[in-house]
């Protein structure tokens with residue numbers, strides 16, 4: 434059976450153990466196992482559950498029998514695996530890998546491929562639909578206070594039909610409206626609330642449960658093929674009898690589209706709210722955040738966590754000229770302006786910088802506004818494959 438770009442299927446694993454333990458038919462786990470077993474890749478990068486459900490651990494697996502460890506999903510997996518690959522796996526220079534990625538991770542990988550920091554031919558992206566992730570500690574507090582459940586008793590959390598559903602070890606189930614939680618400053622991370630890519634169309638294959646209806650509801654995933662590479666892989670996995678597929682029905686396709694559309698609209702609304710009346714230039718946006726940034730203790734956490742801040746010799750630490758005078762705290766505005774200049778075209782709203790900031794500054798919020806202005810001006814959208822030149826790389830700029 435020939436598979437091609439644009440094809441959509443319902444799919445589930447033919448491996449009983451993976452089907453049982455994996456999420457919605459265990460398709461992602463099965464593909465990963467297949468790729469390793471057949472030496473198509475040297476390793477797979479996945480997220481495993483660590484100490485508990487709130488502890489998401491990035492992991493490189495090289496033995497196909499170990500892939501089962503990564504079955505299931507963790508909504509507190511807020512990391513960006515692009516950093517793991519570019520920093521710790523040397524951008525896949527010497528090894529071929531496959532990874533499971535959220536849309537903001539596939540976007541960041543695409544940006545890093547454009548900048549030569551990840552070798553695109555050596556990476557296979559199995560994307561997963563994403564409605565949002567939650568910061569682990571805040572989530573534990575919220576479960577205790579709002580759900581009145583001991584976070585240790587939670588076995589699963591799920592976002593469905595606008596609700597955050599929590600299931601306990603005793604089989605209890607409680608849900609609250611995500612909208613309401615977010616109005617109270619709880620729920621998904623702020624960058625997730627304004628996220629504008631929910632189905633990772635820039636990965637090779639996208640997998641999720643949206644739109645799986647009928648006899649396979651809850652037992653299979655909806656798979657969409659987004660590249661030739663993805664098509665070839667899926668074709669092999671099916672031919673070698675690792676997964677079973679069925680054509681999705683029209684109702685399922687429509688439901689998936691509807692969910693995606695409503696999530697994107699919510700993202701747009703949150704972004705609009707964030708930008709507010711900041712309709713001027715980048716400097717105006719920067720001014721608006723000055724009070725907030727005056728709390729910066731210059732710990733370099735945002736720079737360290739940002740997957741798109743990758744220079745080995747960072748100019749912020751150069752001896753002279755003294756870009757950031759004196760090493761004082763709070764950091765001089767130039768500290769952030771320098772970082773802004775370095776990644777303004779590339780920020781993918783992944784939220785890592787806000788996540789780590791000890792002063793709880795909405796770093797990603799400002800970069801999101803600034804990146805939005807660059808996109809509007811240059812028609813260049815970070816995280817997407819494009820033939821357009823990267824802004825600020827040529828005179829005159831050809832749009």
Ligand code: SF4
Pocket residue numbers: 535536537538563564565566624625626628629630631782783784
């Ligand atoms: S930014 Fe988007 S893709 Fe990334 S975790 Fe949040 S909702 Fe998911």
Ligand code: SF4
Pocket residue numbers: 738739740741742776779780781782783784785786787796797800
């Ligand atoms: S600046 Fe923040 S949101 Fe943007 S790519 Fe870096 S870590 Fe992600």
Ligand code: SF4
Pocket residue numbers: 728729730731732733734735736764786789790791792793794796
């Ligand atoms: S993480 Fe926060 S406190 Fe640390 S340098 Fe960045 S903005 Fe400043």
